[in-house]
Amino acid sequence: MKALTIEHLNKTYRNGFEALKDINLTVEEGDFFALLGPNGAGKSTTISILTSLVTKSSGSVKIFDADLDSQMELAKSYIGLVPQEFNFNGFEQVKHILVTQAGYYGVPAKEAEPRADALLKQLGLWEKRHTASRSLSGGMKRRLMIARALVHNPRLLILDEPTAGVDIELRRSMWVFLREINQRGTTIILTTHYLEEAENLCRNIAIIDKGRIVEHTDMKSLLNRLDKETFVLDLLEPLTDSSILNGIAYHQVDANTIEVELHRQEGLNGLFSELTKRGIKVGSMKNKVNRLEELFLTLVERPESAE
Amino acid sequence: MNHRYQLHWIAFSTIVTREIRRFLRIWAQTLLPPAITMTLYFIIFGNLIGSRIGEMDGFSYMEYIAPGIIMMAIINNAYSNVASSFFSAKFQNHIEELMVSPVPNYIILAGYVAGGAARGLFVGLIVTLVSLIFTKLTVQHIGITISMVFLSAIMFALGGFINALYARSFDEISIIPTFVLTPLTYLGGVFYSISLLPEFWQNISMLNPVLYMVNAFRYGLLGVSDIPVAAAFAIILLFIAALTTYALYLLHKGTGLRN
Numbered sequence: 297m298k299a300l301t302i303e304h305l306n307k308t309y310r311n312g313f314e315a316l317k318d319i320n321l322t323v324e325e326g327d328f329f330a331l332l333g334p335n336g337a338g339k340s341t342t343i344s345i346l347t348s349l350v351t352k353s354s355g356s357v358k359i360f361d362a363d364l365d366s367q368m369e370l371a372k373s374y375i376g377l378v379p380q381e382f383n384f385n386g387f388e389q390v391k392h393i394l395v396t397q398a399g400y401y402g403v404p405a406k407e408a409e410p411r412a413d414a415l416l417k418q419l420g421l422w423e424k425r426h427t428a429s430r431s432l433s434g435g436m437k438r439r440l441m442i443a444r445a446l447v448h449n450p451r452l453l454i455l456d457e458p459t460a461g462v463d464i465e466l467r468r469s470m471w472v473f474l475r476e477i478n479q480r481g482t483t484i485i486l487t488t489h490y491l492e493e494a495e496n497l498c499r500n501i502a503i504i505d506k507g508r509i510v511e512h513t514d515m516k517s518l519l520n521r522l523d524k525e526t527f528v529l530d531l532l533e534p535l536t537d538s539s540i541l542n543g544i545a546y547h548q549v550d551a552n553t554i555e556v557e558l559h560r561q562e563g564l565n566g567l568f569s570e571l572t573k574r575g576i577k578v579g580s581m582k583n584k585v586n587r588l589e590e591l592f593l594t595l596v597e598r599p600e601s602a603e
Numbered sequence: 604m605n606h607r608y609q610l611h612w613i614a615f616s617t618i619v620t621r622e623i624r625r626f627l628r629i630w631a632q633t634l635l636p637p638a639i640t641m642t643l644y645f646i647i648f649g650n651l652i653g654s655r656i657g658e659m660d661g662f663s664y665m666e667y668i669a670p671g672i673i674m675m676a677i678i679n680n681a682y683s684n685v686a687s688s689f690f691s692a693k694f695q696n697h698i699e700e701l702m703v704s705p706v707p708n709y710i711i712l713a714g715y716v717a718g719g720a721a722r723g724l725f726v727g728l729i730v731t732l733v734s735l736i737f738t739k740l741t742v743q744h745i746g747i748t749i750s751m752v753f754l755s756a757i758m759f760a761l762g763g764f765i766n767a768l769y770a771r772s773f774d775e776i777s778i779i780p781t782f783v784l785t786p787l788t789y790l791g792g793v794f795y796s797i798s799l800l801p802e803f804w805q806n807i808s809m810l811n812p813v814l815y816m817v818n819a820f821r822y823g824l825l826g827v828s829d830i831p832v833a834a835a836f837a838i839i840l841l842f843i844a845a846l847t848t849y850a851l852y853l854l855h856k857g858t859g860l861r862n
Contacts, residue, residue: 302836347703351861369607369705379705383696392624399617402610402705 299483305355315341317507330498376450386430401448415443442465526584532577622718626807670821671793676730681723681756687761708854727797748823761846
């Protein structure tokens with residue numbers, strides 16, 4: 297079953313700005329789906345239309361076969377939204393926020409309270425349950441928004457930049473949590489600026505740019521399209537004689553660091569045997585930029601040159 | 604009960620509970636000021652000045668103005684509760700919690716209006732208790748008294764909701780109370796009988812909906828009124844129907860909420 301079906305979706309704002317141009321998109325049930333795009337590409341408009349915060353100009357949206365126009369209540373009941381900006385009542389207590397949100401979805405308080413308690417414990421907010429939400433730290437506020445989105449057990453969880461401004465440790469613990477939620481059957485749509493996050497978590501991806509979908513595929517085939525990668529090599533000893541690397545296309549960053557660009561078919565073995573032969577010892581190696589990032593930059597530039 | 608309506612009922616009671624929790628949490632801003640203001644009205648107008656005015660329509664001045672002061676408190680608080688709560692929800696963006704949820708528009712409206720009416724009634728009760736310190740209150744027509752209290756609170760809560768939908772700043776939720784609501788209540792027969800006015804101003808006063816509420820409520824308590832009570836009910840019900848329709852239309856259009 298499709299968790300989301302978008303057909304010919306268009307949005308033109310009152311000022312004439314065309315935010316979405318004939319968007320077609322499907323997300324399978326159980327998927328962990330990335331919706332990526334540069335700032336102003338149309339990601340947030342798409343999400344706002346799915347969650348009824350923005351009215352579409354034309355086109356159709358179905359959430360688990362429930363049409364957003366004709367079966368709005370049913371369609372909305374399937375969705376849990378983690379928005380980009382904090383949007384809870386800062387004066388309300390953390391637990392009240394969750395129980396109230398559940399009530400909007402028809403979950404009675406006696407059922408919502410144990411659910412809220414469980415989520416607060418899972419997300420490390422239990423100690424803060426009676427605190428006014430405005431007193432929480434930034435990371436706690438992000439977790440509160442995730443708990444709020446999950447309290448009515450949605451089938452489709454939409455996360456709009458859930459880890460923006462969150463430290464790496466918390467970000468990784470959120471990844472673990474989201475993977476668990478997904479494995480338990482919740483379909484997840486994620487937008488993020490951290491492409492490493494999308495590459496790590498998501499199985500399928502759509503890239504939106506200037507209001508159009510420029511790519512809609514699975515993550516593996518997209519990454520396979522990357523035909524060259526740049527690696528950063530940290531050398532154990534400083535490179536004093538650059539002639540020692542003759543024949544290898546490289547760029548020296550500093551005495552102990554070089555960057556090497558490799559075509560996919562070349563593989564790493566050849567490079568390492570060459571370096572070993574020449575007595576160069578490599579301490580560590582990493583990709584210069586995330587692989588998805590390399591592709592992303594290529595893809596979002598394409599329509600600009602086509603227009 | 605049909606499952607769908609059961610969900611609606613839970614959503615409605617959730618909104619009402621949250622609204623009541625809100626005005627109780629900030630009682631120093633919501634419950635205390637009207638109690639103090641109305642006490643001052645009773646002391647200054649009722650006791651100090653009223654003792655020199657003498658009787659009005661056969662009642663002591665204090666007794667005569669008590670229903671109007673109670674009604675004024677109900678009207679102001681029902682209105683300002685919805686206006687400030689709904690506008691704050693817009694301002695802080697937590698109205699989005701409701702907008703993304705499956706709660707239908709009529710439940711959003713009913714929930715906020717019931718919350719506002721609850722504050723109006725709560726404050727009305729406080730002011731009634733305060734008035735008992737200064738004067739005796741009898742109830743001549745219990746049904747009229749109770750229904751007028753509820754209907755007036757609902758009508759002005761609806762007004763507050765529409766104001767909050769249109770408002771883009773906190774200034775805009777104080778314009779209507781300051782420039783419309785306050786003059787209407789002061790000129791609505793709270794402190795005087797319109798029979799004291801020249802005929803021209805009596806006719807102008809008849810256009811003021813607050814006059815009907817105050818007088819119908821006074822009739823419920825004291826048994827005297829400047830206007831026919833049936834006309835008061837008809838006018839209030841008409842206003843409630845018109846304001847409900849308009850508020851639902853604005854919600855459907857997404858005025859002040861959706862792009």
